[in-house]
Amino acid sequence: MVGSGASVLKRFRSSQLGGMSLPDYGFYILCATAIVLLATQAVLHPSDFAQILVFGVTQGAIYALVALGYTMVYGIIELINFAHGDVFTLGAYIGTAILGFFSLTEGSFTTINLIALLLVFPLVMLIMGGINVAIERVAYRPLRNAPRLAPLITAIGMSFLLEGIMFLWKGPATVHFPDILPQASTTVAGVFFGFKDVFVVVVAAILVTLLALFINRTRLGKAMRATAQDRDAAQLMGIDINRTIAATFFIGALLAGAGGMIWGLYYNTIYYQLGFRSGLIAFTAAVFGGIGNIPGAAIGGLVIGLTAAFSDSYIGSKWTQVVIFGILIGVLVFRPTGLLGMRVPEK
Amino acid sequence: MSQAATAGRRGSPRRFNLRERIRDRDTAVYGVLIIVAILFPMVTIYATDGTALVSHATRAGYFVLLAIGLNVVVGFAGLLDLGYAAFFAIGAYSYALLASPQLESSPAHHAVHITFWILMFVSLLAAAAAGAVLGFPTLRLRGDYLAIVTLGFGEIVPQLFYNFDQWTGGINAVGLIDQPRLPVWVQGPWSGDGPFTFVRDFSFNGDPVAYYVLIVILIAVAVILVNNLYRSRLGRAWMAIREDEVAAAAMGINTVTTKLLAFGIGASFSGFAGAYYGASVSLVSPDSFLFIVSITVLVMVVLGGMGNITGVIIGALVMYTVIFYLIPGLPENAVSLANNVGLGGIVPASGDWPGLAEETQRLNFIIYGIILVGMMLLRPQGILPSRVREQELKHAAVQEEETVVEQAHAS
Amino acid sequence: MSEPAAGNILELTDLTKRFGGLVAVDNVSLNIKRGEVFALIGPNGAGKTTLFNNVTGLFKPTSGRVLFDGRDITGFKPHQVARRGIARTFQNIRLFDYMSCLDNVRVGRHVRMKAKVWDSLFKLPRERKEEERVTEEAMELLRFVGIAKHANQYARNLAYGQQRRLEIARALATDPKLLLLDEPAAGFTPQEKVELMQLVKKILGRGITVFLIEHDMKVVMGISERIVVLDHGEKIAEGPPDEVRKDVRVIEAYLGKSA
Structure with missing residues (x-):
């Protein structure tokens, strides 16, 4: 009776949220307005529009990778992991350090570049996974039964710590990341496509697909979903909670490490506080897609990337932050379950 | 708390009386705080022959005020607010724009100079109104969504002050802000000014002791008012919502307006x-209200002991000292330490070594991070928790058992 | 207030609650008379608690009407329902764990208090008076349910049976006309059950109508005047205990469940 009562309550909440008509209208009106405005631009200046689109998708792919880590961690332990953006940045820092051991040729694509890339990319992912598991072990696990805000504060502390390590290591200035991808590009109907753009999107898409397969097909993935739904019940079913949560942090950091590498390879400039702002934006993407919802985070990342790109070009970059966080608030007010309207894990 | 049934049992050791114990500890802490607050300027001015420490104390003071306010939202009502600095910004700009030459160069072409004593309340109302406007559509949402909405709000507000530069001066900040004035002021030995003197038409301009006195009075008033609220119908409603929102609503508490009140009052x-x-x-710039400020105040509240006013005050003072006094002072101290122990050679920069002062400065983030993580791990309930929170931790394990028993009973 | 004492205090008309495809409460109508003890029974998952939730405003009925004290309260919010005079307890006790018992009951008094923010902020004399009065009233209720000596303990530190009593005291503090008890005897010893039945009689003596969900047939038969049986959200029987006990459908519903 207890269980059924709780599940009925959950269903009630989601139906109630999904069924509210006024917010839904507001949401659709907002979306429609945005689409009409963008369509006008698309018709008037098609090639500019397409160029912005390309840039937005690229940017969004990186946000998506970072957003996945936020959403997974939040889904499983309801923690806004403030350190995640810094894990992403640290991935880029470690990447540039390891790449420094190779005699790379910047600005062109050599065999050594390719070998370095194939070695370093997965290596950085694994290192970040390990670091994140260590962070979880030290800073979050001991506080699992503590008041809710305690792990939030340690997450903020870890964020400072990681930023501090990068600051100590490379100083306050921006750091160069080797430019080792092919410079090839092509122009289709006035729209510039670089190899880098394609690379970013393809790698991100592969990783997201692998993650989805992992979550849906493997035992560990199922354990994660079960733990996110109901930790106590999962434990009763014999799932090792500590291991499952550690795995979540590991996978989240794999993606963040990849995101950091991609960011570096694409922009060739990194900065120790990069993770702070991009972390907040990626987190917004996670909320946008419905926090705890994995496909939602990927789509949310894309939407936020596009929004940022369109806002930069059509409204002005100083308004982008206002636009993004305005959308965040709007989504939560009009569509609290996120863009996809999917169910949020309730606890 | 008027308790006819249990009052006057202080002498009886037989019974464990929760409220009296809470009251006793708080009374002691308040007593110490009051004495320290009164003696602080006198002692530091005589000891250091300057008012630098008093200036620090005034800055610590507004953090105390912020922490007391955030505690209403986070500690009492259990709502996580990650954009508290936005309201701080709104208050500061309300004052700055209406008490400086700033609006002369704005499209209004007319400077406004209203006295501090009125604008103090205008700022208060402006922030409360912003809280209500933000809270009204969002407080129906689950707790964590509120945290995210406030985070977004906290990011937007400083950016808006930055973007509307015609009015606010944007990145150039609002300067030359008016100082509070009073018709009469008393100076005395506590401010290092010798015997009592009455000053007529007194301006606070550049007088840290005057600002110190003002903030101490404001804090005292705030503590009394918040204590009153805590021990009232509204305070209990906040805590009921924090404990169990569904049960609170079933008891007739309008959860939306009650949360809105917490939000607005905070x-x-x-x-x-x-x-x-x-x-x-005397200078208000958008950079002073970034996310880091919201986080700092939240850290003060949580580290001090959520829900407990004395704990929060102590937390604010401790964290202020660490963040704005000890950590920034480290490079200088490290250098003098190195010189004293005969390691003067590592002080200057050479090659890759940026010099001891610079290197220590670079450690700031790490030190701050370690302090946050370490303190939370050692004392997750805060330095001076409300008894509630302390119990909560002790009984965390027991609670789980009981839930299982409960469910077994219920089904 | 002008209602005749003998009228119905609660009337449910064709109440239905659907969750997606699941019909949790199916077209249930029932009337509860002022001053009686009315019981709702049925196998697990029959929709009893859902019906309570629809009455108290936690859920909004999909269709049908809830008439309380002659007024339509369908779709009211929980706090509005409480203000009208319906109080409840919860199946899996929902106390304010880290508040004292006294404060738990005083929270129940909230809805009958008048203090505004300003009164509390400045501790005006009328607020002080009200606080004193409410404290007295709360203590009286704690004595009424027999846990006055625990007034200053945290609710969570009470024994299980005492927590159930505290929940009743908290509900009574709202001055209800109708009290909804959701499995008040769950997990009780026989002795505690007897005490509970006495307590319900005392509550009745205060002029409060009692509407309860209960599994324990001894308790149900011992105190209730009329019973409604729900199965799969439908009302399958209604009447005095002796009749309901013999009803074929009721026996089937319970046997089918245990088989």
């Missing part, structure tokens, strides 16, 4: 502190 403290901040630093 924001109004921030607005109040904002006006004070604007006056005391």
